[in-house]
Structures are given as C-alpha cells and as structure tokens.
Amino acid sequence: MNQDFRSAYRELAEEAGSYADPERAIAVARRRRRNSILVLPAVLTVAITIGTVLAVRPDSGPAPAQPLGPGVTASAQAPAAATPLPATAVGPATLAYAPCRTCATQIVLATGAHHLVPSDSGMTSIGTSLSPDGRWLSYPAGRDMKIRDLTGDRVWTVASSGPQRRVGIWAWSVDSSRLLLGDYHDGQDNRYTVLRLDTGTRTAVDVAEEDLIVGLLPTGEVLTTPDLLGPDRQRSTRITLTVGTGTAARTIDVDATRWLDATETVVWHDAVHPAAGGGYSLVVATYPGEGPDPTAVLRVNAAGEITDRQDVPSRDKGFQYWYVVGSDGSDVLFGKVETLIGQQATTLIAVQPDGHLREITTLPQEAVIKAPGAR
Amino acid sequence: MSGQDQYAGFREFVLSRGQALSRAAYLLTGDHQAAEDLLQEALARTARHWRRIERDGRPEAYVRTAMLNQLRSWYRRRRPIELPSASVPDRLGGPDVADHVTQQAALARLLALLPPRQRAVLYLRYYEDLSEVDTARLLRCSVGTVKRHAHDALVRLRKQPAHLLDSHPSSEARR
Missing domain, CATH: 1.10.1740 (Rna Polymerase Sigma Factor; Chain: A)
Structure with missing residues (x-):
C-alpha cells in the first residue's frame, strides 16, 4: 500500500480553509425554491417536448408510457411512503431504487406498493437488485447476501467465506433461474459461484482475473469480455464475447464497424447485455470521452451478427446526461439525468427491442435505480 | 414554522x-x-x-x-477549474518546513489539474478508505474504471516529490 501518498494526501486535507457558510446556502436555497415555482410552466413545456421526441420513431406509432405504479410516477420530488417489506409473499417487484445514495432502498411492487428493503446498515442500494422477472430480491445482510423470493417465503442466504470478505451480486441470468455471486476481499480475490434459484445449489466457476464479467446465461455459463477498460483502453468497433470458461469456452466476435461512426466505440462498461432467447444488446458510447456517453443500442443475434441499431436521442450535454441502468433481457434501460436547476430529475427510459423508447418513471436526480435484471 | x-x-x-x-x-x-x-x-x-x-x-x-x-x-x-498557476513545480526535496509547504502546494496544484473523476476516485479510495467495489458503485462505473482512474491519477501525481509516491502506481491501483 502506498502509505506515503495516503499520508501526504490526508495531510493536504488540513490545508483546507473554512468554506461552509450556512447563511449563504440558505439564501440560495430560498431563491431556488421561489424560482422553481416560477418556472413550473416552462418545465411542463419541456416535459411535453421531450415526450414528443421520445414518441416519434421512423416507422411506427408512439409507444404508450407504462407507469410502474402510482407512487413512482407521481413526481421527482418526495417518494411515496414506503413500509417495511412484509415477511409474507408480496408478488413481483418492478423496480428497486433509493431516492438518494444514502437513502433507504425500496422496492416498487407490480401493485404500486412501496416497501423498504431490509437493511442492517441503512445503505442497501449497494447489493440490492432484482431478478429480470422481478420475482427475486437480493440485498446485503452484513457481509452476506440474501436472495428472497417475493412471491413465496424462500430466502437463500449466501454467507461470506471469511471475516474480511463480502458477497456481491454480479449477474442474473435473463430467465431469472440463476444468479452469479462473488465472494471478495476489497474488490479483489473474487471467488465466483452460480446459485440456482429453484434449488439453492451453488456451483463454483473460475473466471480469469483479466476478464470482465458481463453476464450470465440461462445455461449457467458466464459471459465475459477482455477487460479493455483499463489504462490501455482504446476505441474499438469490435468486441469478443466469451461464453463459458476454461476449455469449454467459446468465443463470439462482434464486428460493429459499419454500424458506428468515427466517434463511437462498443467497448465501455455496462456495454454488453445478454438478451432473452439468445443474442445480446450492445450499448454504443462516444469516444473519446472521459465518461460513458451512450448513443445507441445494437441488437446482436446469437451468432454475433448485428441486426439493428436503435439510437438514443441527442441531447444538450451541458444539462443532461444518460447512463446505462441495465437490461431485463429485452429492454435496455437508461437513466436520463437532468442537471438544469429547476428540472433536476432522473427519468428511467427503456429502449425496446422494436426501437421504441418508453419513459417508465421519473425519480429524484440523485436516485440510485436498480431495474429488474440490472446489477 | x-x-x-x-x-x-x-x-x-x-x-x-x-x-x-x-x-x-x-x-x-x-x-x-x-x-x-x-x-x-x-x-x-x-x-x-x-x-x-x-x-x-x-x-x-x-x-x-x-x-x-x-x-x-x-x-x-x-x-x-481555474487555477492560480498552470505551471507544475519541478521535483522537490528536503525535510524542512519551507519544502514541506511547497510540496503541499504542489500536490494541491497537481490535484486540481486532474480530471474531476480522478479526484473523486482518489478521495473515495484514499480519504474515505472505500474499497474499489464501493467506489465503483458510488460513482456508477466499473471496478476497472476505478482502477484506471486511480492508475492515471497516480501516474500524474508521480511528478510530485519522490517520497510522496515512491512505489509504482500500478501496484496501488491493483489493490
């Protein structure tokens, strides 16, 4: 460990001045509250405009919005009242989210009810996830991970293998039959197992440290790509997917060259998503860039051939950005974050297999969103 | 109220x-x-x-x-981010107070020159002592991206005095 740097860095913190001025912050907060009331008509106009843009597609009609539940779709402000998750069956969930990074995580059921995810630390957005069909909920319990059947009473507990280790979620299979878990120490020394959700049996899998896990197939095989996101990253119009590990592994080469322009790459994190029925979705991002900036979704069949490209709408990058939330094996979900004062919110948007964009719900800007199937 | x-x-x-x-x-x-x-x-x-x-x-x-x-x-x-100076001091050395102050100023200046994402990674990893996994999740990026940002940041900061960063940055980035 580089203790010298750590010490110097911490020492540098002592050079900080005193920048906190509560009166100035309160004055700004009051002014913004007044302004937000005044700009409401403008916000509505923008919302209608965005809705129109999203609905217009080249060869088909507008996609109807499909709200997840009355509490979620209501506004980007205060979340609906959530109650503790009952121990009895509640039915599948459609979304898990925390209104902010330090807020309690809640799930939204198909009925529209909100329930708080059990937590012993107050911060469960890390590690909380839903299976693609919304039936299974994972959440951390200390250093262990619990996986609960929301439609029944089964709870699988995957215990960490040591006092310094934790269990994390890596990937759900798109048919919601399996879950890839990692037992790790400080993000390293991962030991992976695949949990069969119907039986609770676990199978160890070896994944090379240099490979990046991007999914789990219904067969229990792990999907990986070379980890090209390290220091030597570069633009790439091709990507190699590896199904399975060891001697049984097989590779699928995807050549997206003719589907991309000169500023785009298919190599970025959260780029690859297995699709139900075989095949994959690839998220295209701009390059060069210091962060992911998704521009399109490529649909790829099981043989690695690209069959379609669906563009993400252009936007004012000064006041809006998109990020990949995940995929349930069909839709690829994005968070559209508005940063302009008075319009700050995150909208969950699905890019459907037919190319339509569908606004799902709007949440607070700082919301941490875990859509079904997302890690 | x-x-x-x-x-x-x-x-x-x-x-x-x-x-x-x-x-x-x-x-x-x-x-x-x-x-x-x-x-x-x-x-x-x-x-x-x-x-x-x-x-x-x-x-x-x-x-x-x-x-x-x-x-x-x-x-x-x-x-x-506007900086008081765009220049980066040469390597410095010496244990006295003046040197120490100069080194701190140089480290701050180099820090300000880093992209915000790299600064966020350094803060979470070296001040908050978060793991790479927790850092990645807070910043909504992959562990590989955290490693890359930490690596890139430390490489740039190596322009600082040797005693601040005397080991190879990649060894730290691999933690």
Missing part, C-alpha cells in the same frame, strides 16, 4: 461539520475557490431539502454525495 426555526438544525449542522466537509471539498477540487463553490452548492441543495434530510438522519453523507454529484456535473459540462 418560521424560517428561522426551519433552518436552525441546518445551521447547527454546518457549524459542527463544516470543517470536515471543507476538507472533503478541498481534496475533491485541489483548489480553494473551487472547493468553496463545490461545498456551497452542496449546502444549498441540502438546505433546500433540509427537513427531509434531517429526518433521514444522515445529513453529512447527503452533503458528501451532493458534492460528488456536483463534481460529476462539472465534469459533464467540461467545466475547467
């Missing part, structure tokens, strides 16, 4: 935790003016939602998260 009462808890919170938050802001920016802007913006957001935040009982965590979000907004807008 009067305005005075509404923000009484906020004032008390800022008075008690303001210096700790100032340290975080300074490490996230490497620049006093930018640190003030960053922290004041986060505090304004906090004040606006104070009743809810106070009810949640984790105001300090909220402000730190707001600063990280704001840093990301700056990065998205490619907003440059």
